[in-house]
Amino acid sequence: MLIVFWTSLGFNFRLDAIPFVGKGAYKQTDEGNEFTHQLTAAFRYVAESINPECVFIVETYEKIPVIARYLGYTHFKQTHLAYNFHLCTYLWVALVEQDATFIWQKLDELDQIPVHADWINFLRNHDELSLAYLQDPLLSDVKNALMKYGEPFREGYGISGRTYSFLGRDEQKLFNAYFLVASLPGGVLIPYGDEIGKTNIPLHKLPEQLRKDTRNINRGKLTAEELDSAKGKRIMDRLSKFMLKRQVLREYLNVWPQRLPSPPGVFAAMYRFGVSELLVFVNITDKPQCVEINMALNNDYAKVLTLHECEYREGEINLSPYAGIWLQK
Template identity: 35%
Template sequence: MNLYVVYADAFRNGKRGDFFSLAKNLEYIKETGFDAIHVLPFLESPMQDAGFDVSDFFRVRKRLGGNEGFEVFLREVGRLKMKVFMDLVVNHVSMEHEWFKKAVSGDEYYRNFFIHTPVQPKLIEVEDDRWGKWARYRLNRRELRSRIIFLNQNGELPHWFRGDDGFWYYHTFYKHQIDLNWTNPEVVRAFGEVISFWGGKGLSFRIDAAPFAGKNLSNIREGQMGSHKVVRELRRMVKEVNKDGVLLIEACQPMYKMKKYFGSDEQPEAEMAYNFELMRGLWATIVSGKGSYIWKALRRTRDIPSHAGWVSFLRNHDELSLEYAQPKVRRLVYDSLVKNGVEFRGEYGLAGRTASFLKKDPRKIVLAHFLLASVNGACAVVYGDEVGKVTNRRYIRIDARDGNRGWLTETELGSKKAKLVRDELSKIFTTRLKHPELAVVKPVRSNRGRRNWLSLRYGGEGREIEVFVNLSRKKRVVSMDENKKLVLSINGAERKEDKIVLPAYSGVWLVGKV
């Protein structure tokens, strides 16, 4: 699977974009090599956090074409036989949601939809460790500790908001996003209705911020067992509605915790999860020229259940996340890219687009995506990266992530450089779809190792795929088995008799029978 990540209004039809204009561009997306699409939040929202602050789980925003426009989009998706993922925000809702409005108006039934307390928590201190900044509180003689996600949340109580009813409500992210109480069976039931509605239309779900769901007042830390109970419930509900529905988890956690969100073969949780470890390994390799970073990441991400698979990516729609990275890797990637990106959450993340991180160099943009397609997992690419769209600081309003957003202009889609990048990436991802074993077969390290070089070998179903990547500025030449066929090359790599000539930042895929 190749997954195209996009906002519904990314492609403009006149002065604005919506599901009607997105539907008209689905053929463009499929021709670029993508057979699945993840539409970023499109439900009703006051838009204080790009739609991740949902105020109605059943209505598509009017400016995006409403539910009618979404149905037009779905019909075109069906015609092209593409898979659709939607964001399901399960950790919190907007304070504009009817549930919260009723809660603060005094309705105890809805107050219990949220993590709340009548007693004001006391902030003990804010502290740092290798994973980030944390707040420690005292509440009802119990000490609580929670990670501060957005570092600008540095007020008197970084995680608590006093409602009009006098109760204190917990929020992981911004204070207008109130955390839900998943220990309440009524919250589970309510989301069952949401999944039944959208899953019944054939959609799969990307679960936003999964480790933060399932908290309770006695333990507000992320990644607790309660979050796994939530994921299992979501999987059960999805499969009841649509057996082909897929649960894709966003869970940026240490790897040993991340793997647990797949569950086990006996008690499965998610089918797919974003591979943050490999994302950081890809960037460490790109900026250093050392393929060993990719190999280390591949080793750490093995040993997952048979039903599970990774989604590999270079960055997500929000940022290039460096939280939970090994300190040396974090420092290497951050120091190498910060001057070409936008600071976000201190040294724990960078906002910006792939092309900007790579100084708009078409060779390196193509190389980065070639590396992405050459490693395990389904591939996810954020809209605009296929044409080398750059960071636009003019979009920044609320926080640095806004610079990654905005629509695709005719200039960005039609320039000579855009066409060059898109042609190369289309070739890469179209070829990737013809070799699905790359997503699931564990590669072995080829014996042609050298500095500034990456070589992988995949075997399976009677054929073998070899990948060679020149990570340096110097030309490299390698011998080629005459029984193998060159099926993909980038940045001028070519076959000359029994040799493969690899110019700077180039690579090839060779396929042969075994």
């Protein structure tokens, strides 16, 4: 059996396009297909009997309650993780609109999952940025902002392209976007190439056959020159610091955050772990932002991670454009 073989070698599994798993031939996909859920649970049971550390991740962009079903529940566990496509889309909405309210709008819908499971957050993957669940005017805003940095896919309901290209090849914006993702509950996925700021392959430079699928502009190989470049090493170093600090403080980010009052352009949240707290503030705008707070920061909180210029004192935190700070008590 394939799962037995690969599990014994220490592999994890991605269940790609899961509505098609267990689908009968010549039949339509059915989000309520119980056989799909039974198969998923069986896959996990078999794999964990061989390697208890084996992980399954589900890939599908359906409505949130439908995705949550593939995670199972306490006495019928299915997959461990799910790609957070909904939050991915709304992260780009927030970055385009420079308004963190859109992030909270989606977070408020995502916390009803079983305790054995988690979301994987990301900015991009090897496919297109799907806009399937967006409506105007947000749909038009995102397309107007990002299409010039990528290529249309599925008649404009998706945009192909890499993260660094979508952000206008601006390192400050790239660091800000990943500082934001690192500040969210759940896991983090960094698609290959983002760690060195790889850009799109121009469509006209692809072989003619590959141009038919515009997603190929955000695929391809990483070259030794790109990996060894000063830019690549600089980006790798900064993103590594974010992720290493996140690993140290992972207990905080395994719980759902409390929203803190802030201007629309600042993502502000509190995570609690026991009696300890972690405060995160991320300015996703190109203008300085001031957050008024009712906490004695100078005495009680220590700075554990920063991005760009940040000042905090009694009653307020001042963030330069695209800046962020984590404070731990």
